[in-house]
Amino acid sequence: xxxxxxxxxxxxxxxxxxxxxxxxxxxxxxxxxxxxxxxxxxxxxxxxxxxxxxxxxxxxxxxxxxxxxxxxxxxxxxxxxxxxxxxxxxxxxxxxxxxxxxxxxxxxxxxxxxxxxxxxxxxxxxxxxxxxxxxxxxxxxxxxxxxxxxxxxxxxxxxxxxxxxxxxxxxxxxxxxxxxxxxxxxxxxxxxxxxxxxxxxxxxxxxxxxxxxxxxxxxxxxxxxxxxxxxxxxxxxxxxxxxxxxxxxxxxxxxxxxxxxxxxxxxxxxxxxxxxxxxxxxxxxxxxxxxxxxxxxxxxxxxxxxxxxxxxxxxxxxxxxxxxxxxxxxxxxxxxxxxxxxxxxxxxxxxxxxxxxxxxxxxxxxxxxxxxxxxxxxxxxxxxxxxxxxxxxxxxxxxxxxxxxxxxxxxxxxxxxxxxxxxxxxxxxxxxxxxxxxxxxxxxxxxxxxxxxxxxxxxxxxxxxxxxxxxxxxxxxxxxxxxxxxxx
Ligand SMILES: Cc1cc2nc3c(=O)[nH]c(=O)nc-3n(C[C@H](O)[C@H](O)[C@H](O)COP(=O)(O)OP(=O)(O)OC[C@H]3O[C@@H](n4cnc5c(N)ncnc54)[C@H](O)[C@@H]3O)c2cc1C
Numbered sequence: 001x002x003x004x005x006x007x008x009x010x011x012x013x014x015x016x017x018x019x020x021x022x023x024x025x026x027x028x029x030x031x032x033x034x035x036x037x038x039x040x041x042x043x044x045x046x047x048x049x050x051x052x053x054x055x056x057x058x059x060x061x062x063x064x065x066x067x068x069x070x071x072x073x074x075x076x077x078x079x080x081x082x083x084x085x086x087x088x089x090x091x092x093x094x095x096x097x098x099x100x101x102x103x104x105x106x107x108x109x110x111x112x113x114x115x116x117x118x119x120x121x122x123x124x125x126x127x128x129x130x131x132x133x134x135x136x137x138x139x140x141x142x143x144x145x146x147x148x149x150x151x152x153x154x155x156x157x158x159x160x161x162x163x164x165x166x167x168x169x170x171x172x173x174x175x176x177x178x179x180x181x182x183x184x185x186x187x188x189x190x191x192x193x194x195x196x197x198x199x200x201x202x203x204x205x206x207x208x209x210x211x212x213x214x215x216x217x218x219x220x221x222x223x224x225x226x227x228x229x230x231x232x233x234x235x236x237x238x239x240x241x242x243x244x245x246x247x248x249x250x251x252x253x254x255x256x257x258x259x260x261x262x263x264x265x266x267x268x269x270x271x272x273x274x275x276x277x278x279x280x281x282x283x284x285x286x287x288x289x290x291x292x293x294x295x296x297x298x299x300x301x302x303x304x305x306x307x308x309x310x311x312x313x314x315x316x317x318x319x320x321x322x323x324x325x326x327x328x329x330x331x332x333x334x335x336x337x338x339x340x341x342x343x344x345x346x347x348x349x350x351x352x353x354x355x356x357x358x359x360x361x362x363x364x365x366x367x368x369x370x371x372x373x374x375x376x377x378x379x380x381x382x383x384x385x386x387x388x389x390x391x392x393x394x395x396x397x398x399x400x401x402x403x404x405x406x407x408x409x410x411x412x413x414x415x416x417x418x419x420x421x422x423x424x425x426x427x428x429x430x431x432x433x434x435x436x437x438x439x440x441x442x443x444x445x446x447x448x449x450x451x452x453x454x455x456x457x458x459x460x461x462x463x464x465x466x467x468x469x470x471x472x473x474x475x476x477x478x479x480x481x482x483x484x485x486x487x488x
Contacts, residue, residue, distance in 0.1 A: 002165055002174060006188035010036035012481050013189040015161040015229070017041075018048030018222075019057075019467050020451025022144040023474025024194045024481075025153050026101065031482040033191065035153050035220045038178055040160035040197070041224045045341060047141050048198050049221035049423050049452070051466060052340045055140040056108060058468030059095045060125040062086040068122030075305075077242075077458035086432040087456055090472035095129060103143050105129045116295050116462045122342040128464040136334030137162075140467070156180065161228060164193060164447065166236045172487075173447040175237065179222070182345065192446040192481035195436070196474065199246075199424030199452045200227030202259065210243040210426060213307050217249060217419040220336045223259035225423075229453040233428035236447065239439040241429040242458045247466070248297040248421025249310045251279065253329075255358050258344065260337040262307060262422040265330040266322060268292050275322025276407030278386050279417065281311030284369065284378035286386070289398040296461045297421065305460055311420040315372050317365075317383070317414050323350055328359075328415070341395060360414045368412045383407055395443030423466060427454030434477035446484055448477040 012028040014021045017039040025035045039046045060066035071078070079177035095105040108114065108128040115126045131143040148155065156178070163177040165186065200206040202218035204296040206227045211217060219225070230240065243336060243405050250268065252261035266273040267279070269291050281287050287309060298305040322328075329346040333339040346353060353359050362368035365378035365383050387406035427437045427449065434450055435443035450473035452466055 002167070003186040005186070006175060007185040008036065009190065012033050012372065012478070012487060013038065013187055013193045015111060015176065015195050016048065016451070017046040017148070017401045018198060018451060019050040019144055019154055019470035020474045022148055023471045024196055024450055026151065027148045027264060027475045027478035028482050029151050031151055031478065032355065033482045034330035035290070036187065037148065037153060037155040038159045038161055038176070038187070039155055039157050041157065041222070043157040045224070046155070046157065047138070047145065048225060048278070050144065050470065051138055051141045052221055052335055052337045053141070053467060054335045055095055055130045055135045055415070056128040056464035056467065057130070057140065057471060058091060058462065058464040059105070059127050059129050060088065060091045061127055061451045062125055063092055065122040065125035066091055067126050069458070070122060072122065073117065073460040073462060075459045079456055079458055082432040083456060086471065086476060087472060090476060094468055094471045095473065098143070101147055102245065103131050106129060108135060114463055117460060121460055126462060138250045150441050153179045159185070159319065161197065161232060164232050169187045170445065171237070172445040174322045189446065190486045191484040192448055194477045194481055195233065195428070195447070195449040195453055197229040197453060198222065198225035199344055200230060200429065201225045201421060201424055203227035206230065209426070211246055212244050214310055215312055216421045217421050218252070218254040218261045219422070220252065220261050220338065221339060221419055222264065222421055229449070230427050233436055233447070233449070236444055237438050238428035238436050238444060240426060241454060243426030245425040245458055245461070246297065246421050247423050247425070247461055249308055249419035250294070250297065250421070251292055251310070251314060251417040252420035253358060253415055254418040254420070258338060258342060260342065261418065262318060262333070262338055262344070263330050263336065264328050264415065266318070266328060266403065267316060267417070270330055272402055273322055274325045274405065275319050276387070276390065276402060276405050277316060277318040277322050278382065279316050280374070280379065280382055281314055282374070283311070284374045285382055286397060290393070290401040291400060291402060296463065298460060304385035312419065314417040315414045316417055317368065317379070317412065319409055319413070321405070321408045323413050328353070328482065358415065361411050363411050365412055368414055372414050372416070388407060423452050425452060425457045425461070427452070430473070432452055433480040434473050435480065448481050450474040450477045474481040
């Protein structure tokens with residue numbers, strides 16, 4: 001419904017203050033537009049997944065190689081050639097853009113450089129950067145945020161976009177209804193609305209409907225990304241794409257008191273710890289190498305890449321030696337919402353978490369099985385089998401190489417694991433101008449998007465490609481949005 005009066009007016013209204021929102025807002029501002037950013041989170045929790053990411057962004061070395069690599073990453077889930085072309089051209093310009101604004105792009109130094117699919121053609125286009133001397137710890141985000149603050153671009157915090165206002169005759173997007181302090185506000189966009197409000201990592205209904213193989217999944221990123229951009233775009237006639245692609249799953253602890261997940265050090269072997277440990281599904285059996293070494297959640301399967309199986313509920317079952325070998329949670333605050341924003345102080349000896357019931361214990365494996373709802377005989381058989389293989393030094397079932405240790409004499413412990421993800425990739429389909437498209441391929445007038453809300457990644461994902469794309473398509477969206485005729 002078009003309101004009789006508008007509460008605020010700007011040329012460009014950017015919805016969501018993460019990397020894509022920054023790139024769109026700053027580019028539009030530099031082109032002379034009057035810009036307003038709307039952000040759902042309170043001040044101090046803005047920045048979305050970008051704030052708590054590893055902080056790397058992709059700056060590819062040549063458009064030709066980048067196009068070849070992206071096409072290969074898409075595999076059978078092709079994206080239009082024109083999209084590949086603009087992505088490839090723009091992804092080479094991220095460092096130039098950041099430098100032109102006073103940033104300090106530095107290439108990641110660790111080896112190998114992190115080419116995720118080195119066998120694919122064009123893979124050597126990959127170069128990962130961050131701003132400033134080190135990566136992690138929100139450093140790159142802090143630079144992005146300063147670009148907005150230095151320009152005094154207004155940001156309305158705690159102001160989620162709720163509904164796009166569309167002209168019933170022309171289909172033009174006129175503005176957006178937001179909520180502020182529980183009241184509606186109507187914000188007019190003279191030129192365009194740019195949606196940069198992230199994915200659906202916190203919308204369990206969308207997760208059930210769209211993500212393959214997981215009945216639920218939780219995030220290590222921002223709790224504010226609830227798929228609002230998808231709902232708003234659908235309501236004005238958008239088409240969706242890449243809804244089944246996501247950066248996950250990994251396996252992590254999720255407890256009701258926190259919206260985001262806790263990564264376990266012994267899992268994924270981010271730290272090799274002493275003690276016996278396995279992960280089992282609801283049938284009490286192991287289902288994978290507990291290293292869970294995936295390519296952002298994908299594992300090879302018969303010549304294809306599929307999401308890592310996650311038979312829920314899953315349990316990490318372990319012994320006293322592991323319990324006694326230090327905190328099970330990786331609390332290094334380099335990335336992740338729980339670490340960076342919540343800063344939960346996990347006890348050094350895991351005792352607080354045992355007391356809170358996050359860790360269950362029993363004197364025997366059979367009793368432990370009963371306390372976590374598993375078949376006692378089956379879990380005992382699984383632990384016995386593991387103990388035999390670990391003692392022999394060969395994991396015949398899943399070829400695990402690390403922490404090949406039999407269980408000690410107890411007591412025993414279990415932590416329920418949930419599938420966890422970094423981010424979703426799906427959302428409204430956009431074209432090479434970053435316009436949001438209808439199912440018939442025509443653009444919805446004056447509606448743009450950038451970032452992980454409808455990202456280009458349809459199948460495989462190259463790490464740092466998300467923030468790289470935020471910057472690239474944020475700029476593209478802004479340039480085209482600013483070129484729209486202004487209507488009052
Ligand atoms: C732990 C972790 C590590 C990662 N590491 C990397 C990495 O190193 N490199 C990389 O490229 N990618 C990484 N990713 C993925 C990457 O962080 C995201 O894909 C990217 O930052 C998304 O940026 P965005 O601007 O699209 O969305 P976000 O940064 O998530 O920003 C979206 C913003 O929109 C706001 N919002 C939501 N709904 C509304 C609404 N209705 N109205 C207004 N505002 C709204 C949110 O509060 C948020 O501030 C990582 C993700 C995580 C969780």
